Structure formats: C-alpha cells, structure tokens
Amino acid sequence: MLLQRYVMRLAALALLAAAAPASAQDAMFVDSTGNVGVGTNAPASALHVVRPDTAQVLVENTTGTAGQRVPFKLVNNGKTRFIIDSGTDVWSFDNTGAGSFDISKVGTGSAEFRVFANGDLRVAGTAYAVNHVNTSSRSVKTGFSPVDPGTVLAKMGKLDVSQWRYKKEPASSVHIGPMAEDFQAVFGLGDGKHISTVDSAGVAFAAIKGLRAQNEALKQQLDELRKQVAELKARVE
Numbered sequence: 001m002l003l004q005r006y007v008m009r010l011a012a013l014a015l016l017a018a019a020a021p022a023s024a025q026d027a028m029f030v031d032s033t034g035n036v037g038v039g040t041n042a043p044a045s046a047l048h049v050v051r052p053d054t055a056q057v058l059v060e061n062t063t064g065t066a067g068q069r070v071p072f073k074l075v076n077n078g079k080t081r082f083i084i085d086s087g088t089d090v091w092s093f094d095n096t097g098a099g100s101f102d103i104s105k106v107g108t109g110s111a112e113f114r115v116f117a118n119g120d121l122r123v124a125g126t127a128y129a130v131n132h133v134n135t136s137s138r139s140v141k142t143g144f145s146p147v148d149p150g151t152v153l154a155k156m157g158k159l160d161v162s163q164w165r166y167k168k169e170p171a172s173s174v175h176i177g178p179m180a181e182d183f184q185a186v187f188g189l190g191d192g193k194h195i196s197t198v199d200s201a202g203v204a205f206a207a208i209k210g211l212r213a214q215n216e217a218l219k220q221q222l223d224e225l226r227k228q229v230a231e232l233k234a235r236v237e
Helices: 002-019 150-158 180-187 198-235
Strands: 029-031 035-037 047-049 080-085 089-094 102-103 114-117 119-125 162-163 175-177
Touching: 150 180, 150 198, 180 198
Parallel strands: 035 047
Antiparallel strands: 029 035, 080 089, 089 102, 102 114, 114 119, 162 175
C-alpha cells in the first residue's frame, strides 16, 4: 500500500513537472481554469503571453488570392473594449454600443476622440493639420436664400470680440474671437456652444461684401462732391 502511494505521488509530480514551463520563452501552460499561459505558468487571462524580449501575436493568412478578410475580431454582448498599456499611459478603444467609437485615456473620465455612426467626429483637444478642407459644393447644399451684406455688416458692430484662452491651456496661450453664445444671439448661427468655421467664414465674406458696397457708395458720394466743388470753383472764378 505504501509503495502504491509512493508510485502515485511520483506520477503526480511528473505530471506537474511536465505541465510547468521549461523556460519563459518556449513553454505553454494550461491551469485548472483553462487559462493558457505562453512563457508563464500563472496566466492571468484566457491567453497570457510573456516574453522577455518581444511578446507578439501574429495572425497570418497565406491565401494566394488577394481579398478582404477578418484576421482579428472582437465579439461581446455589450460594450467592447481593448486596452493599450505602456506602463505609464493607458488608452482604451471602445465600441460603445451606442453608435460611436471612442479613444480615451483611462482615468480622464471622457473620450478624447469620438467617431459617430453618421461620420461626425469630436476631438476634445486641438486638431493639428497641414490643411483643413470644408465640403462646400453647391451639389451637397439646399435651402438657399439671399443674404444682405449690409445687414450682416451692421450686425458685426453688435458682436463682442475679446482676447481669451481655453481653461485647459497654459497661461501663455492667447486667442481672439467672439463667444459662441454671442455669435448665435447676433447671427442666429450655431448652437450657442460651438462656432462652425463655415459660418464664421461666411459671416466674414458677407461683411467684406458689405464693406465693399459701402465703400463704393462713399466713393460715388465723394466723386459727386468733387464735381460740385469744381463747379462752384468755376463759378467763383
């Protein structure tokens, strides 16, 4: 009986030794819960890969015919997320399940980058670009109605323009412009929180046309006054 127990114990130790990783680079280990460790005998998730140099997961499709495929797919009943952790900064990529895709720095409590199902994009910070292009073709617009440049120019005098900075910017930052609330109140444009670059440019264009028309009218008046002065001078002489 003692010999049988001894043999069984040796067999169990042999199985444990076979299951434990021989090295951190080339071993595979399956724990009692079904978690798989590659390079570790303590997997912390369904698949846990540990390497001292470069831990990499490669999915390669060797089909000879080129075509669109799905080599990587995440499926979840609800919000789906994957995390990128550098050890200092942690970023999450989220399919919110509510019609948007978010990129967020974990801990800020908000999405720094959000794409909506209709193509709208919201960036919480400053967007840098070499060139920003607004779609402005007549073919994508409707509801046309004329604008009186003189009226727009007159309204410009009612719009307060000040110097300011965003609260999250350093004290050295300086911007000049109106408030969205005032812009909406004066021109009826925007939502009172944002100013569209299309609307601000359109107001500027209309005001410039108003100034040009005003300048032409003043020029005509000046020419008429010069003509009258010349006639009066001729009479005096």
